[in-house]
Amino acid sequence: MNMIIGLGVVLVVGILFMIFRIGNLLEVIKGKKEESDNWNNVNAALFLVFMVGGLGLFFWYSFSHWGSYEPPVASIHGKVTDDLFWLTMWVTVIAFTVIFIAMFWFTYAYRYNKDRKADFFADNHYLEITWTVIPAIVLALLIFKGLRVWTDITGPASKEAVVIEVIGQQFAWTARYPGVKDKELGQHNYRLIDASNEFGLDLRDKNSYDDFKSLTLHIPKGKEVLLKIRAKDVIHSVFLPHFRLKMDAVPGVETHFKFTATKSTQDMRDETGNPNFNYEMACTEVCGKGHFSMRFPVVVDEPDDYDKWMTAQDSWLNQNPDYLKYVPDNLKEAAMIKAGLPLTSISIETTQSVTLK
Amino acid sequence: MATIDIHSHTTVDHHDEHNHGHAHHGNFFTNYIFSEDHKVIAKQFLITGMAWALIGGCMSVIFRLQLGFPDSNLSWLKPILGGWLTPEGKIDPEFYLALVTMHGTIMVFFVLTAGLSGTFSNFLIPLQVGARDMASGFMNMLSYWFFFLSSSIMFTSIFISTGPAAGGWVIYPPLSALPQAISGSGLGMTLWLVSMALFIVSSLLGSINYITTVINMRTVGMSFTKLPLTIWAFFLTAIIGILSFPVLFAAALLLIFDRSFGTSFYLSDIYIGGEALPNEGGSPILFQHLFWFLGHPEVYIVLLPALGITSEIISTNSRKPIFGYKAMVGSMLFIAILSFVVWAHHMFVTGMNPFLGSIFTLLTLIIAVPSAVKIFNYVTTLWKGNIHFTPAMLFSIGLVSFFLTGGITGIFLGNSALDIQLHDTYFIVAHFHLVMGSASFFGMVAGIYHWFPKMFGRMMNAKLGYIHFWFTFVGVYMVFFPMHYIGIAGFPRRYYSWTNFETFSGFADMNFMISVAAIVTLAAQFIFLFNFIYSIFRGRLASANPWNSNTLEWTTPRHPQHGNWPGEIPTVYRWPYDYSKPGAKDDFIPQHIPYSETPESNLPHENEEIKLEGMGAAIVVEENKH
Numbered sequence: 001m002n003m004i005i006g007l008g009v010v011l012v013v014g015i016l017f018m019i020f021r022i023g024n025l026l027e028v029i030k031g032k033k034e035e036s037d038n039w040n041n042v043n044a045a046l047f048l049v050f051m052v053g054g055l056g057l058f059f060w061y062s063f064s065h066w067g068s069y070e071p072p073v074a075s076i077h078g079k080v081t082d083d084l085f086w087l088t089m090w091v092t093v094i095a096f097t098v099i100f101i102a103m104f105w106f107t108y109a110y111r112y113n114k115d116r117k118a119d120f121f122a123d124n125h126y127l128e129i130t131w132t133v134i135p136a137i138v139l140a141l142l143i144f145k146g147l148r149v150w151t152d153i154t155g156p157a158s159k160e161a162v163v164i165e166v167i168g169q170q171f172a173w174t175a176r177y178p179g180v181k182d183k184e185l186g187q188h189n190y191r192l193i194d195a196s197n198e199f200g201l202d203l204r205d206k207n208s209y210d211d212f213k214s215l216t217l218h219i220p221k222g223k224e225v226l227l228k229i230r231a232k233d234v235i236h237s238v239f240l241p242h243f244r245l246k247m248d249a250v251p252g253v254e255t256h257f258k259f260t261a262t263k264s265t266q267d268m269r270d271e272t273g274n275p276n277f278n279y280e281m282a283c284t285e286v287c288g289k290g291h292f293s294m295r296f297p298v299v300v301d302e303p304d305d306y307d308k309w310m311t312a313q314d315s316w317l318n319q320n321p322d323y324l325k326y327v328p329d330n331l332k333e334a335a336m337i338k339a340g341l342p343l344t345s346i347s348i349e350t351t352q353s354v355t356l357k
Numbered sequence: 358m359a360t361i362d363i364h365s366h367t368t369v370d371h372h373d374e375h376n377h378g379h380a381h382h383g384n385f386f387t388n389y390i391f392s393e394d395h396k397v398i399a400k401q402f403l404i405t406g407m408a409w410a411l412i413g414g415c416m417s418v419i420f421r422l423q424l425g426f427p428d429s430n431l432s433w434l435k436p437i438l439g440g441w442l443t444p445e446g447k448i449d450p451e452f453y454l455a456l457v458t459m460h461g462t463i464m465v466f467f468v469l470t471a472g473l474s475g476t477f478s479n480f481l482i483p484l485q486v487g488a489r490d491m492a493s494g495f496m497n498m499l500s501y502w503f504f505f506l507s508s509s510i511m512f513t514s515i516f517i518s519t520g521p522a523a524g525g526w527v528i529y530p531p532l533s534a535l536p537q538a539i540s541g542s543g544l545g546m547t548l549w550l551v552s553m554a555l556f557i558v559s560s561l562l563g564s565i566n567y568i569t570t571v572i573n574m575r576t577v578g579m580s581f582t583k584l585p586l587t588i589w590a591f592f593l594t595a596i597i598g599i600l601s602f603p604v605l606f607a608a609a610l611l612l613i614f615d616r617s618f619g620t621s622f623y624l625s626d627i628y629i630g631g632e633a634l635p636n637e638g639g640s641p642i643l644f645q646h647l648f649w650f651l652g653h654p655e656v657y658i659v660l661l662p663a664l665g666i667t668s669e670i671i672s673t674n675s676r677k678p679i680f681g682y683k684a685m686v687g688s689m690l691f692i693a694i695l696s697f698v699v700w701a702h703h704m705f706v707t708g709m710n711p712f713l714g715s716i717f718t719l720l721t722l723i724i725a726v727p728s729a730v731k732i733f734n735y736v737t738t739l740w741k742g743n744i745h746f747t748p749a750m751l752f753s754i755g756l757v758s759f760f761l762t763g764g765i766t767g768i769f770l771g772n773s774a775l776d777i778q779l780h781d782t783y784f785i786v787a788h789f790h791l792v793m794g795s796a797s798f799f800g801m802v803a804g805i806y807h808w809f810p811k812m813f814g815r816m817m818n819a820k821l822g823y824i825h826f827w828f829t830f831v832g833v834y835m836v837f838f839p840m841h842y843i844g845i846a847g848f849p850r851r852y853y854s855w856t857n858f859e860t861f862s863g864f865a866d867m868n869f870m871i872s873v874a875a876i877v878t879l880a881a882q883f884i885f886l887f888n889f890i891y892s893i894f895r896g897r898l899a900s901a902n903p904w905n906s907n908t909l910e911w912t913t914p915r916h917p918q919h920g921n922w923p924g925e926i927p928t929v930y931r932w933p934y935d936y937s938k939p940g941a942k943d944d945f946i947p948q949h950i951p952y953s954e955t956p957e958s959n960l961p962h963e964n965e966e967i968k969l970e971g972m973g974a975a976i977v978v979e980e981n982k983h
Contacts, residue, residue: 237706
């Protein structure tokens with residue numbers, strides 16, 4: 001089988017080569033000049049065809065298929081970003097179309113003609129100033145608008161913002177919530193990380209007792225959320241396409257991004273008509289073999305549902321009571337209350353430790 | 358030290374002038390392998406660059422197979438890929454990353470930096486400024502052989518069992534620093550770093566030579582304002598290279614320390630493979646700053662020579678002076694300067710200070726202005742021209758088209774607020790492949806078609822050139838234009854497959870189409886390869902000046918020997934773009950024709966210069982006495 005394919009390829013290449021040789025010989029016999037003029041016209045015409053066809057395809061496809069490409073937007077700043085995107089789009093598409101047409105039209109219209117001489121046009125200061133100043137002004141407007149949006153997006157989050165920590169590692173995301181009791185994330189230290197304590201929670205900090213882990217990112221609709229982002233091993237990047245949000249997760253550096261979701265998962269299902277719609281978070285900084293599989297499911301809840309979900313979660317300490325031993329003695333009781341551990345069972349342990357002392 | 362070297366070589370050159378009757382005979386090794394002749398070195402760079410381009414291109418098709426035909430069985434590639442295929446006939450995800458990484462490294466550095474600058478700066482600088490050779494032929498030879506050594510090491514790294522570097526061509530630590538993070542960060546990464554260090558040495562040796570030659574060895578009358586735009590481009594490129602490559606060297610060196618000697622420049626707070634690493638206090642972001650301080654100027658190192666080549670070819674084949682010569686030089690100069698202060702636009706979402714982001718947005722969008730000016734000037738050069746569509750001209754027009762299409766999307770990406778969404782998606786892949794990848798590649802191909810007659814004394818077949826162009830031009834658009842759409846849809850780059858995500862699971866048909874276009878485009882390059890090799894041996898004999906061009910290289914004989922001109926080096930009297938001058942009998946007047954010989958076409962101020970022509974020669978005699 002392979003032999004036959006191989007032979008076939010050799011044959012085709014051989015035939016092409018023969019055609020090429022015969023073409024060369026014919027060229028020598030017929031003489032060069034006239035034919036090269038014909039080819040010149042062919043190339044010029046092809047440029048024209050390319051211009052018309054290319055622009056036609058571009059506009060037709062963009063208008064007919066746009067809806068399937070732009071992910072529906074679901075955040076306040078995302079809406080603003082999209083407006084800026086469309087403004088830039090119109091400016092660039094207009095500029096692109098005009099230059100594209102001019103360039104290929106000139107290419108066609110001024111193809112070689114032996115009766116004509118090119119125009120000796122080497123300089124024109126007015127023209128040059130015009131096309132330096134106009135792009136400069138247009139760009140200045142885009143910069144001005146862009147920087148205002150950027151400043152808003154990157155500005156400090158409000159005090160009331162819901163804080164959620166997102167942690168990247170090879171090749172999964174986890175989220176840590178501050179818990180309903182203190183609403184503060186506890187301290188962490190990468191040296192405390194082990195198989196169970198994957199956050200590196202520092203249990204000497206009382207804010208850590210009610211922190212809980214989630215393998216789905218739940219977000220309340222309509223409330224400002226501050227994502228605190230970190231990575232354990234290599235650089236990852238948080239990408240929430242529907243919220244127009246991206247921020248690297250860098251080991252050793254805490255990054256953050258604030259945003260407000262405007263549509264719950266259910267809203268989005270209604271809007272897109274897709275009953276199975278789900279928000280997703282992806283990794284966009286190459287991080288190794290499983291880079292492409294770092295999917296983190298995202299759910300936007302109505303505020304009431306979000307509160308219900310929050311209260312229903314077990315704290316991390318509750319799930320890992322062994323780690324109580326790292327809690328300083330004077331905080332043990334507070335820790336147990338905050339973590340939702342039954343005081344009775346543990347109080348025996350505490351008394352034991354007291355007697356041991 | 359440097360000045361002493363230059364002086365000694367200048368003396369040698371004068372010596373040459375007195376003995377121009379003697380040909381330089383050497384043995385095979387000194388003529389073709391360890392040659393100090395800039396033309397031979399240029400060809401060495403060219404052939405090596407083409408070999409690399411083929412390897413890099415084939416790699417891209419292999420990973421396009423994965424993306425466009427995710428369900429296909431690739432067992433038939435077993436003889437080439439061996440253990441990198443899983444038993445089910447799929448590409449190993451880690452090897453996929455290695456392919457992407459090596460494709461980027463090879464194309465950016467080995468093809469478009471060494472292959473483009475190395476070939477055309479070497480070949481054209483002495484020929485177009487009117488010098489017998491580079492300032493230091495020996496350094497020039499070293500430059501190639503360092504490149505060859507670097508190439509060999511990079512090539513070797515493809516075949517080792519842990520695989521070549523796989524953390525992306527930008528090699529961000531910690532991924533590139535920790536072998537436990539990805540197997541390519543083991544020996545593969547070490548070889549990558551060693552290879553790049555040698556590459557930087559090669560690049561610096563070359564750049565120093567280019568700069569020295571352009572400044573010191575221009576022929577009589579070749580003032581900076583009479584330099585062809587190619588030379589301006591090569592000159593500025595070399596300056597950018599000298600200022601930025603050492604920074605990459607420093608970055609690489611610190612990475613070597615982190616990898617092998619336990620330092621913590623880029624590492625901090627890392628828990629990997631079940632253990633917490635002792636490194637603390639470093640910052641991975643520091644590496645990104647250092648890397649992009651080279652990385653962004655690198656874009657212009659790749660692009661400017663292509664733009665220079667295009668300026669020359671478009672002007673010649675439009676039979677028209679390049680429009681706005683001074684504006685062209687000015688915008689290149691401006692681009693060269695600005696290229697050093699825009700690097701952090703690659704890092705808007707790394708968590709760096711937002712205020713810094715604002716500054717870099719501002720500076721980045723400013724760089725769009727000189728770029729736009731260049732496009733307008735190219736288009737105006739075509740206007741009212743008399744255009745000959747040689748293959749070189751076709752590729753040059755293609756370049757301008759890519760520069761426009763790819764450049765204009767830079768206005769989205771440079772705006773930090775928009776970059777948040779588009780960063781690291783296929784939108785950016787489309788952007789830089791068009792504006793720097795394809796545009797520079799077209800510049801390189803255009804240069805090969807245009808100067809082939811001077812390199813090898815024969816013509817390439819034009820019709821094969823047309824076929825090559827149309828397949829490549831349309832092919833490149835079909836590959837990269839659709840990527841804008843899937844980029845807007847949010848598809849992240851460097852993904853082995855998208856089916857894990859509902860959001861990214863559509864558009865399989867689009868990816869299929871892109872892959873088919875990529876295969877066709879690569880296949881079309883074999884037409885070029887055939888044409889190139891065939892024409893070296895069997896092409897039509899070239900005349901001394903086949904394109905009726907003005908620049909000095911076309912005043913040399915069909916096969917310029919070592920020393921380039923058999924007699925005196927021609928004196929230059931005019932700028933290189935006197936095409937279709939009103940009153941002139943031909944539609945071109947080469948640079949070495951004095952104004953006194955063309956009274957019919959001289960402009961008023963040029964008649965003034967006739968008086969100076971005699972004096973110019975007198976000044977030369979004075980200088981030679983020193």
